[in-house]
Amino acid sequence: MTLARGATIGIVGGGQLGRMLAIAAARLGFRTCVLDPAENCPAAQTCNEHIAAAYDDMTALAQLARRCDAITYEFENIALGAARWLEKNAVLRPGATALETAQDRLIEKTFLNANGIPTVGFRDVADAASLADALAAFGGRGILKTRRLGYDGKGQIRFRGAAGDPSPEEALGEIGHAPAILEAFAPFEGEISVIVTRGGDGTTVCYEPARNVHAEGILSTSTVPAGIAEPVGEQAVRTAAKLADALSYVGTLGLELFVMADGTLRANEFAPRVHNSGHWTEAACAVSQFEQHIRAVAGWPLGAPDRHSDCVMENLIGDDIGRMPELARAPNVVLHDYGKAESRPGRKMGHFTRLRPRLG
């Protein structure tokens, strides 16, 4: 199915990703309708229509299905029931299966391994006994993560294999006894990510990997080129394309990978949506990850992922947004303020990308 110009694309979620998707959709001649409970959500400014209702409000979902020729989402924590309903009553791209896989770390990692994509070691943690077993298997060290709803370092507890570590009971208490997994520490040298888009015809297009640096569990910078050996980059790109194929995915997804000392890769996690570590594409490529996603949703041909510049994308977190006027003075900086009224510690308020002439 190919959308004609003037068709309406629905976007579930009106944060900064929805905002950038809506701008990309507008540039391709599509109208947009955003579902987000917040009256002043970032995407409200750049869409044609905003339905201000909860993500599981059936009246709102029905409205969205009626008004839109295709529907997509900007975040992976939509209730699966709502996604399944949209899939049945409208055109949902990507489908609900990608959501289901990404929403649960256990299912996600199992799926990756089943498709020949290595991850770091992990164990299912159902209770204190299974956590104790898992810790024993990993030498007392690892990261306890809730299976669902964790992001940006939230809902995670570290075991360092040292005095001061919580007991299994304490740790499970801290995460509210939610179902969890224990991940082995990965002695990685760095983290990269690949943004891949898969079209309805099964074509995949991958951007070059970016090297990511996090601070306090939140992405801080993404740098391209990533400074990795060419075969490592090629392997990363093949892995992302393989994942998109395995999910029969339609749209853009972000795959985070650890680069080990020996140059091998371990998948960390993927997000079934446009991804923060792909914001650089908006500044350094003719076709951004956002446009690429809209193209896939609309059944358009995908664009070439060519990059005209080297670049570093940096997030503006909380009060960092106050750096904008100073950043505005620097040459070759592409700015983006998400228009969020309230700045809170840890809240992503904007980003900027510094362009540099390509070296080769």
Add this chain to the structure above:
Amino acid sequence: MTLARGATIGIVGGGQLGRMLAIAAARLGFRTCVLDPAENCPAAQTCNEHIAAAYDDMTALAQLARRCDAITYEFENIALGAARWLEKNAVLRPGATALETAQDRLIEKTFLNANGIPTVGFRDVADAASLADALAAFGGRGILKTRRLGYDGKGQIRFRGAAGDPSPEEALGEIGHAPAILEAFAPFEGEISVIVTRGGDGTTVCYEPARNVHAEGILSTSTVPAGIAEPVGEQAVRTAAKLADALSYVGTLGLELFVMADGTLRANEFAPRVHNSGHWTEAACAVSQFEQHIRAVAGWPLGAPDRHSDCVMENLIGDDIGRMPELARAPNVVLHDYGKAESRPGRKMGHFTRLRPRLG
């Protein structure tokens, strides 16, 4: 005056220029309110608020003045009375004087010459007798243009100094006896334009000149670099900056110049707004003409006009918009569909910019 993030910028006119201004404003963290009578105008999609009313509707103008921290415009044919009212009752950038100067070809060309900026020869045409005199002075050749409201070749009549030319009476009848000027033919080798932005502090920033090609009176392509000798480009940039200074201008303006065989320049006309021949900046620069304009309106520092790529911008006129799916397959093409529902011959429906690596 510097606008704080979250401040509201009003835009009079909601066409494609207003649309791109609204996107640029959003990216810098500003809210936007567009005044345009058309319910489905291109900017309605990308602004926070749309006042659908006539440009001289006093209630609407008062609403705009009340809601906006600063107001700008995307087209030069706003009634001067409305602009003067906004200037008095709100912050209007650029001011009404730039509009007044640009709205009337006679005033515009007189102003340019008075500020040491050469134009092609021209004569005031008040009636058939003055038109006959002017034609005699220009060897029977020239272009009759209405003083006001002409654009994209509308309201223009050519005299070729040959059989088939209309009589002065016939020509004036065709333009409804509107006040007019006769312009001498300029034996130019090409047309270039310079996009210049002037900040509230008097700083000017000029983009590199683009070479423009028209078809049937409408801009067809803008190419950068323009393929002119360096001193010619430097002269063009100095001229644009001089014009912006002479107008005490705040914002972006586009100056069209003819390049003569001897390398000298003649100003054709200027537009006190972002300009079609500057759309390439959106694709080839970190800071576009739209962002530059919003920065000036907001009292921000202007950005560097650096260009990361060579490029050609091409307009999609009328049914050309049907080329979008084909253009989407080409690498290094940045697309923009203005979202206009109805395609008409001569109507600007979108544009695209083809990027090429910089040669030097």
